[in-house]
Amino acid sequence: MSSNQDPCAQPALLHPDQAIEQLLAQVEATQDTEMVTLTQAIDRVLAEDLASSIDLPPFDNSAMDGYAFRFADLAASQEQTTLTLIGSSFAGHPFDGQVTPNSCIRIMTGAPVPVGFDSVQMQEKAQADLDQITIEHPHRLGANVRCRGEELLAGTKVLHRGMIIRAAEMGVLATIGISQIRVTRKLKVAFFSTGDELRPVGSELAPGQIYDSNRYSIQGLLSKSNVEWIDLGVIADNKEAIRGAFKEAASKADMVLTSGGVSVGDADFTKQILSEEGQITFWKLAIKPGKPFAFGKIDNAIFCGLPGNPVSSMVTFYKLVLPILKKMQGLNPVTPLFCQAKLLTDIRKHPGRVEYQRGILSRNEAGELEVAITGGQGSGMLTSMSLANCFVILDQFQSDTPKGAQVTVEPFNNVLC
Numbered sequence: 001m002s003s004n005q006d007p008c009a010q011p012a013l014l015h016p017d018q019a020i021e022q023l024l025a026q027v028e029a030t031q032d033t034e035m036v037t038l039t040q041a042i043d044r045v046l047a048e049d050l051a052s053s054i055d056l057p058p059f060d061n062s063a064m065d066g067y068a069f070r071f072a073d074l075a076a077s078q079e080q081t082t083l084t085l086i087g088s089s090f091a092g093h094p095f096d097g098q099v100t101p102n103s104c105i106r107i108m109t110g111a112p113v114p115v116g117f118d119s120v121q122m123q124e125k126a127q128a129d130l131d132q133i134t135i136e137h138p139h140r141l142g143a144n145v146r147c148r149g150e151e152l153l154a155g156t157k158v159l160h161r162g163m164i165i166r167a168a169e170m171g172v173l174a175t176i177g178i179s180q181i182r183v184t185r186k187l188k189v190a191f192f193s194t195g196d197e198l199r200p201v202g203s204e205l206a207p208g209q210i211y212d213s214n215r216y217s218i219q220g221l222l223s224k225s226n227v228e229w230i231d232l233g234v235i236a237d238n239k240e241a242i243r244g245a246f247k248e249a250a251s252k253a254d255m256v257l258t259s260g261g262v263s264v265g266d267a268d269f270t271k272q273i274l275s276e277e278g279q280i281t282f283w284k285l286a287i288k289p290g291k292p293f294a295f296g297k298i299d300n301a302i303f304c305g306l307p308g309n310p311v312s313s314m315v316t317f318y319k320l321v322l323p324i325l326k327k328m329q330g331l332n333p334v335t336p337l338f339c340q341a342k343l344l345t346d347i348r349k350h351p352g353r354v355e356y357q358r359g360i361l362s363r364n365e366a367g368e369l370e371v372a373i374t375g376g377q378g379s380g381m382l383t384s385m386s387l388a389n390c391f392v393i394l395d396q397f398q399s400d401t402p403k404g405a406q407v408t409v410e411p412f413n414n415v416l417c
Contacts, residue, residue, distance in 0.1 A: 013284055013285060013286035013291070013352070013353065014284065014285050014286060015285075015286050015354065015396060016285055016286065016287045016320070016354055019285050019287075019293070019320065020320055020323055023295055023320060023323075023324055024323060024324065024327055026295075027302060027324055027328055028327075028328070029184075029327055029328060029329070029330040030184060030187065030254065030328055030330060032184070032185035033182050033183060033184055033185060034182070034183060034185055035180050035181070035182055035183075036180065036181060037179060037180055038170065038173055038174060038179050038180065038181070041165045041169075041181055041183065042165060042166070042167070042170060043164060043165065043166070043226050044164070044181075044183035044184070044186075044226075045162065045163070045164055045183055045329050045330050045331055046159055046160070046161055046162065046163045046164075046165060046181060046182075046183060046184075047161060047182045047183050047184045047330065048161055048181075048182050049157050049159070049160050049161050050157070050158055050159045050160075050173070050176075050178065050181065051155055051157050051158060052152055052153075052154055052155070052156055052158050053154055053176065053177065054154050054176060054177065055148050055152070055153055056150075056152050056175065056176065057146050057147075057149075057150070058148065059113075060112065060113040060146065060147055060148050061111060061112055061113060061146050062089075062107045062108065062109055062110065062111050062120045062144060062145065062146070063120070063144045063145065064121075064122040064123070064144045065107070065108050065109050065122065065123050066107060066120050066121050066123045066124075066125075066126060066144065067083075067085075067105065067106060067107060067120065067121055067123070067126050067135060068089065068104060068105050068107045068119070068145075069103070069104040069105075069117055069120075069121070069135065070099070070101070070103075070116065070117055070118060070119070071118050071119045071138075071141040073101060073103075074135075078137070079136065079137055080134050080135065080136055081134070081135055082133065082134045082135075083103055083132075083133050083134075083135060084100075084103050084104070084131055084132065084133075085103075085104055085105065085106065085128070085131040085132070085133050086100065086103045086104070086105060086131075087105045087106075088105055088106040088107065089105055089106070089111040089112055089113070089114065090107075090108045090111050091108055091109075091110045091111045093111075094111065094112040095107075095112070097114075099114055099115070099116030099117060104133050104135070105117070107120060113145055118141060118142055119138060119141060119142055119143045119145060120143060120144035120145055121135045121136060121138055121144065122144065158172055158176060159172065160332075162330055162331055162332035163332065164331065165181070165183070184329055184330045186226070186227060186228050187227045187255065187325065187328055187329055188227065188228045188230060188253040188254050189222050189225075189227050189230065189253055189255045189256075189325070190230040190232055190248075190249035190255070190256050190257070191215065191218050191219075191222070191229065191230070191231060191232065191256070191257040191258060191259075192215070192231070192232035192233060192235050192245050192249065192258060193212050193214060193215045193233075193234045193258070193260070194234070194235045194236075194237060194245075194258070194260065194269075194270060195212075195234070195237060195260065196236060196237045197209050197210055198210065198211070198212040198234050199211055199212065200212065200234070201216070212234055213310055213382065214259040214260070214306075214308070214310055214313050215233075215259075217310060217313065217314055217382070218257060218306075218317065219231060221314065221317050221318070221322075221415060221416075222257075224414060224415045224416075225325055225415055226329065227325060230249070230252055230253055232245055232248065232249060237269065238269075239269040239272075239273065242270060242273050243269075243273045243276075243277065246273060246274070246277055246278075246298055247277065247298075247299075249298075250278075250298040250299040250300070250301040250303075251299070253301055254301060254302065254328065255301055255302045255303070255324075255325070255328070256298055256301050256302070256303045256304075257305075257306070257321065258270070258303075258305050258306065259305075259306040259307065259308055259313040260307070260308030271294075274298070274303070274305070277298055277299075278296050278297055278298035278299070278303055279296045279297050280294055280295070280297075280298075281294070281295055282294050285316075285353075286352065286353045286354055286396050287315070287319070287353055287354050287355075287356070288353040288354070288355045288356070288379075289307075289309060289311045289312040289315050289356070289377075289379035290307055290312045290315055290316045290319075290379075291307065291312075291353070292307050293305065293306065293307070293316055293320060302328070304320070304324065307379075309379035309380050310380060310385075311358075311378070311379045311380065311384060311385055314382075314416075315391075318416060319356070322415060336410055336413075337411060338408055338410050339361075339369060339409050339411070340369070340406045340408060341369040341370050341371040341407060342368060342369065342370040342371070342404060342405075342406060342407075343370075343371060343392070343401060343403055343404060343405050343406070343407045344370055344371065344372040344373075345372055345373050345403055346402055346403050347373060347392070347394065347400065347401040347407075348400050349394050349399055349400055349401065350399065351396070351397045351398065351399050352396065352397075353396060354393065354394065354396045355392075356391040356392075356393060356410075357373055357391065357394065358373070358374045358377065358384040358385060358387065358391065358392075359371040359372060359373055359374060359388055359390045359391065359392040359409065360372045360373075360374060360388060360389055360390070361389055361390040361409055361411060369409070371392055371407065371409050373392065374388050385416075389412055389417070390409050390410060390411045391409070392407050392409055393407075393409070393410055394407070
């Protein structure tokens, strides 16, 4: 990564798939970890493999409310057999009597099946007359019994390093009795906006001024990316103020993130200060919306500079910055989900860049996937992101696409939903 290298000066545009491959090669996963309690583990990244210390289930138990019995006691030539009730087994209160031939016990779901009994019939297929229980014959030995270790045996790896702990994993950890786990330290991302034309939300706008919207979109994206974000606010168009903001951000965070000031024609202090304070390359990507993107390091922090247009900023965060953050978090790589859908409107496109048009994916009455474009696709039309639930991905050299064609669609993940 050289500060003298300027891909923006090259006529060829870099395909976004090539870009992300090159970007990921330049970042490493954090090695910093910490121990957290199970109640603090939700959405954290597991930093070690975990094995179960117990069998699951830990004992034979009933899958139904009903009656437990010995399959060998059923009369082979009949469809029903009457057995003598000798006790019961409830969750937390197992049967502690002696199993005898031609006997049964009342049993509840999850309760231990006593040694000697091997099958359970649901209560709807049994009739009780005092202590005489007539049971319809099940189809097989072991009916409705969950056997010890059938889910997993002690010593089996249950969860793996690089997994996100979600609700199901929380339950698995509790099931195998783990109260503390080692997770990756949460990344810190610092961001700010620059520009004298930017005004706080809720204030009056003078001619030529706009509201600072990108900072709020970035905050929302970071809030759903499982990182700690540091909002440094709006920095005035002053060289030393911007320099100070970059140095403060780099001292506090693992990543510094900005929007605007990274295109070829930008006449501000951002690029000058980046070249003085860090190792930065400016990329020109074959992506729409988007194209200008800056990447590098400021001190020990990774730097990502997003385009200034609101939609371009969100799309490049989603397609480029998010994979970088995931690698830095130590997450296992996940291939995005793509599908094919029928296009409900014509799309105009000039060859040259991969386009991520905003779409609304749905299923029609025939069960077919179809997608409609949200309307205007300008890089400043942020409402297109609000209306959409997917990207319609158009290849770099693809041109106009007619209504009714099958197109590639990428549904949004939880970061944009």
